[in-house]
Each structure stands twice: as C-alpha cells, then as structure tokens.
Amino acid sequence: MNIDSVRQYQALVEHSTDSITLVDEAGIVQFKSKSATRVIGYDSDELVGENVFEYVHPEDRPRVREAFEEVVDSPSGTTGMIEYRFDHGTKSWTWMESTLVSRTDTALDGYVINTRNISERKARERELEEERRKYSTLVEQSNDGIAIIQDGDIVFTNEQFERLSGYDERELLGTSFLQVVAREDRELVEQRYQQRFDPDADVPPSRYEIRVLTSDDNHRVVELSVAKIQYEGDDASLAMVRDVTERKSYEEALEEVNAELELLNRMVRHDIRNDMSVILAWGQLLEDHVDEAGRENLDKILASSEHVVELTEIARDYVEVLTSDGDLEPKPVVLAEVLETELALRRESFPEAEFVVPEEIPEVEVLANEMLGSVFRNLLTNAVQHNDSDTPVVELTVERRDDDVVVQVADNGPGIPDPQKATVFGKGEKGLDSPSTGIGLYLVYTLVTQYGGAVHIEDNDPRGAVFSVHLPRAE
Structure with missing residues (x-):
C-alpha cells in the first residue's frame, strides 16, 4: 500500500467529527485519524496493525464481519452501514455506527470505515422503548x-x-x-x-x-x-x-325508587298526618266525657296518636334525606335559631317536662342544612319519651370551640347501657324499653355524619344520658 498517498488525505480528515479508519481486506488497521482518541478512546496510531474485529463485542462480531465481507466482495464504491458495540478503551462497551466504503480502485487501495459514537442516541432509544412499553402496558391493561x-x-x-x-x-x-x-x-x-x-x-x-x-x-x-x-x-x-351501562341502570332504578318514596312522603305528610291530627283532636274532646274506668284507655289512645304523628315527622325527614339527590349540601346555618325553634316546639309538645338552658346560646354558624332541626327534634323528643322520672328534665348546653361547636342534650332518664351505646344509632336499633322504630337516632347519626360532624353518648351524673353532637364551624 502507498503510505504517501494516505498522508495526502490526512490533513482533510484529522479534524473530522468522525473517526476515519483505513483497513485492508483482513480488517488490519492501516491508518487512523486523530479524532480516534475522542471517538473510540484510542490514540491515532495505537490501533495501527491491529485487527479491528478484535475490538468488537463478541455478540456483534459475526454481524460486523458479515457486513464487512459483503463490501469486500462487492465492486469498489459499495457502501455498507452497521451498528455494534466497541471496546472503548475504558473497559466498557460503547455503541458505534460505522459506514464501510470500498476504495480498492483508488490510491487508498483499502476499505474506509467512518465511525461515530452513538451511545447517547442508543440510550435515548432505550428510554423511548421503555416509555413505549410502559404506555403500551397501561393502554392494554x-x-x-x-x-x-x-x-x-x-x-x-x-x-x-x-x-x-x-x-x-x-x-x-x-x-x-x-x-x-x-x-x-x-x-x-x-x-x-x-x-x-x-x-x-x-x-x-x-x-x-x-x-x-x-x-x-x-x-x-x-x-x-x-x-x-x-x-x-x-x-x-x-x-x-x-x-357505564350497569351504573345507568342503577341510577334509573334509584330515580324510580326516589319517585315512589316521594309519593309515600307526600302521603305520610298530608293524608296520614292530617287524619291522625283529627283523631287526636277528637280524643282530646273526649277527656271531659269519660269516667275513671275509660280514662286509662283514652290516655293510651292519645299517647298512640301523638306517637303516630311523631313518626310521620321522622318519616318525612328520613325520606327527605334519601331523596335529596345532593340538594342538601352543608352550608352555613345559624345554630341558635334552630335550637330555639326546636326548644319552643318541644316545650309546647311536652308541658310536663322541664327544658333547661343554663347559658345563653352563642351566635355561631355551623355547617349543616335545613334538616338540622330534625337532629335536635329527635334528641329532645327522645330525652322526654324515654324518661322514667316523674318530671323529665332535659338540659341543653352549647360550647363554641376553635373548629367546631358541641351541643349536649342531657336527661335524667334511665340512661343507656354501655353495650348499647355503640349500636343505638344503627338503623332499626331501639333504646331501653323503647316503643319507637329506631329510625330517629339513625337519622340523627346520618345527618350529623353528612355535615362532617360526630355524635356520641355518655352517662349523665347522677343518672341519665348525655348526647353530644359535634358540628363543624362555618367560619
């Protein structure tokens, strides 16, 4: 080979961004450009005389040899391209891309290999492939x-x-x-x-x-x-x-049930309540017209009538909660107005009971809705109806705290045994010797929970129960 001819090209290639190598048909390096150090990690004359295939990764070597031999067996000017891993001189394998060109009919009389480092591109390709696999998995699963x-x-x-x-x-x-x-x-x-x-x-x-x-x-x-x-x-x-087929079917069925409940609610509120109010009024008119023998039976009739009227109120409130469809979202409510209204109504309904409010109710807003009155209506009513004292005494206190307001309803009745304290708010649960349905306290628990609050029971001193209702403040 004419080395002087090679040197004529050296000035043109020594500043190339690629490593330029001239090898013979056996793959022995005849010349290496000065860019070799930067691209492949060896000095320009370090590999001269070496077989270039010995620096190719063993797994890639057969492919590289095959590509090189195809160029060798082809006419001059034939080009081939191959990607492979190369011993970078730093005890690591680096991805390279080489273009092979036959120049056997020129003064070079050999095979020119243009090589560039593609390790960054390969790393990016691996990242993209990993991303593709990840998103493909997400899409398919x-x-x-x-x-x-x-x-x-x-x-x-x-x-x-x-x-x-x-x-x-x-x-x-x-x-x-x-x-x-x-x-x-x-x-x-x-x-x-x-x-x-x-x-x-x-x-x-x-x-x-x-x-x-x-x-x-x-x-x-x-x-x-x-x-x-x-x-x-x-x-x-x-x-x-x-x-969402099943969900839509459920929603449609729920709408149908709500419509039926609303119809039942209207019937309870108007028809049954009105008829029971008439029966109660007629019974009260009989009080002056019965003898002692009939007094006990009349009292039972009046008590049962009052209980039915009370049940219509609870049923009305309960159906209202079930059919509200999100219309009863919590909003600021002035607590004092609700408590004072319910106290006045309970005093009128239970003149034999004593309702005590030891301190003025603070002016504070809580997160609730128009159903808040039902919470205290049920608690105040229960405190009287389940009371076995000669004179039922119900005490209501309000404590304003940083984040919430605690309303306590205490009575002097028989109290609630410890085993029942944890279950008394369940649907259908009844208090001690209670004639009620158990819906009232369940409604209390449901409403207070919807407001983001809590309700629990403690023993009163010396006897009775204390219901504590925690309501979040609106400020």
Whole structure:
C-alpha cells in the first residue's frame, strides 16, 4: 500500500467529527485519524496493525464481519452501514455506527470505515422503548376502551375497546368510527368530531355519554372522553370509552325508587298526618266525657296518636334525606335559631317536662342544612319519651370551640347501657324499653355524619344520658 498517498488525505480528515479508519481486506488497521482518541478512546496510531474485529463485542462480531465481507466482495464504491458495540478503551462497551466504503480502485487501495459514537442516541432509544412499553402496558391493561380515530377511521384500538364493542382488531381498523355508535347518537358524535377539528367552531364537550352499538346489535351506555392529539404526524382524536351501562341502570332504578318514596312522603305528610291530627283532636274532646274506668284507655289512645304523628315527622325527614339527590349540601346555618325553634316546639309538645338552658346560646354558624332541626327534634323528643322520672328534665348546653361547636342534650332518664351505646344509632336499633322504630337516632347519626360532624353518648351524673353532637364551624 502507498503510505504517501494516505498522508495526502490526512490533513482533510484529522479534524473530522468522525473517526476515519483505513483497513485492508483482513480488517488490519492501516491508518487512523486523530479524532480516534475522542471517538473510540484510542490514540491515532495505537490501533495501527491491529485487527479491528478484535475490538468488537463478541455478540456483534459475526454481524460486523458479515457486513464487512459483503463490501469486500462487492465492486469498489459499495457502501455498507452497521451498528455494534466497541471496546472503548475504558473497559466498557460503547455503541458505534460505522459506514464501510470500498476504495480498492483508488490510491487508498483499502476499505474506509467512518465511525461515530452513538451511545447517547442508543440510550435515548432505550428510554423511548421503555416509555413505549410502559404506555403500551397501561393502554392494554386499562379498564377503559381506547381508540384513535384519524380522518374518520379507526386506526388503533386496545383489547378493552374490542371486548366492549364485540369486534376484533381486524374488523375495526380502517373502518368508520360511526360503525360502533348507536344510530340514535351518530349525528351528535359526527357533529362533535367535526367541531373538534374546525378552528372556527365552538369547542365541543370533551366528556359525554353515548350508546355503543356492539357486534351483536346490542346497546351499551358509555362515558366518552375525547381529546385532539397528534398521531404519526397528523391530527387525530383519542377516545377513551368507559362502560357505564350497569351504573345507568342503577341510577334509573334509584330515580324510580326516589319517585315512589316521594309519593309515600307526600302521603305520610298530608293524608296520614292530617287524619291522625283529627283523631287526636277528637280524643282530646273526649277527656271531659269519660269516667275513671275509660280514662286509662283514652290516655293510651292519645299517647298512640301523638306517637303516630311523631313518626310521620321522622318519616318525612328520613325520606327527605334519601331523596335529596345532593340538594342538601352543608352550608352555613345559624345554630341558635334552630335550637330555639326546636326548644319552643318541644316545650309546647311536652308541658310536663322541664327544658333547661343554663347559658345563653352563642351566635355561631355551623355547617349543616335545613334538616338540622330534625337532629335536635329527635334528641329532645327522645330525652322526654324515654324518661322514667316523674318530671323529665332535659338540659341543653352549647360550647363554641376553635373548629367546631358541641351541643349536649342531657336527661335524667334511665340512661343507656354501655353495650348499647355503640349500636343505638344503627338503623332499626331501639333504646331501653323503647316503643319507637329506631329510625330517629339513625337519622340523627346520618345527618350529623353528612355535615362532617360526630355524635356520641355518655352517662349523665347522677343518672341519665348525655348526647353530644359535634358540628363543624362555618367560619
């Protein structure tokens, strides 16, 4: 080989960003550019005379040899490219990319290898592959169906979308997305799809419900979330589809039940309550017309009538809670107004009882709603009705604290045994020797919990029970 000819090119290549190597047909290095130190980690003359294949990773060596031999066996000027790992001279393997060119018909009379370090590119490719695998796993394992629509056709689906629609991937790809939309909803979906890509149109909702038409001609109600994306360089729509068929069926059934409860509520409030009020009034008119023998029976009639009227109030409040549908969200309520109203009503209903408020009720707002009166109506009523003292005494105190307000209703009745304290607020639970349904205290617990508060029972001294209601302050 003419080394003088090689030196004529040295000045042109010594500043190249790539490492330039000249090898013979056996792969023996004849020349290395000065950039070799920076690119492959060896001085320019360090590898001269060495077989370049000995520095290639053993797993990549057969591929590199095969690519080199293809260039050797081809006419001069033939080019080949290969990626491989190379011993970088730092006891580590570095990814390289080499272009092989046959120059056997020139003064060089050998094979030129242009080599560049691609380790950063390879690292980025690995990161991208890891990201692709991660997102691919998320997409395929998603509980939501996912589809990408481009130019009106489906170009990607995950397995959940295929299960939801009943079609397999081959049947879906390349077909109009309207194929899986119920006929009644196609116009709406098509309109919003077009709006999403029209810069002059109003932005359509990104989430709404439609019906999907499955492969067996059944309908599934789905919640559709749509976003405009770029897919393979062009605009597309990403659709995430969540099956809410069971939820919608439940909601419809719940609405039907609520309607029936509301009808029952109106009947309880008006018909039953009005008739019982009439019966109670007639019974009271008989008080001066019965002898001692009939007095006991009349008292029982009047007590039962009052109890039925009370039950209609509890039933009314309970149904109101069940059918409120979020309309009874907590809001600031002046506590003193509620307590004073309920105290006045209970004093009128139970003239034989003594209601004591030792200190003035503070002016403070709590988080509650218009049902708060029902909480204290039930507690005050229970304190009298379940009382075995000759004169029932009910004491109400209010303590304003930094974050909440504690209202205590204490009585001088028989109290509540410890085993019952933890269960008395359950639905249908009854107090000691109680003739009631057990709904009243359950309603108290339900309402106070909805407000973000708490209620518990303690023993009173010397006897009786203390109900403590904690309500969050509105300030």
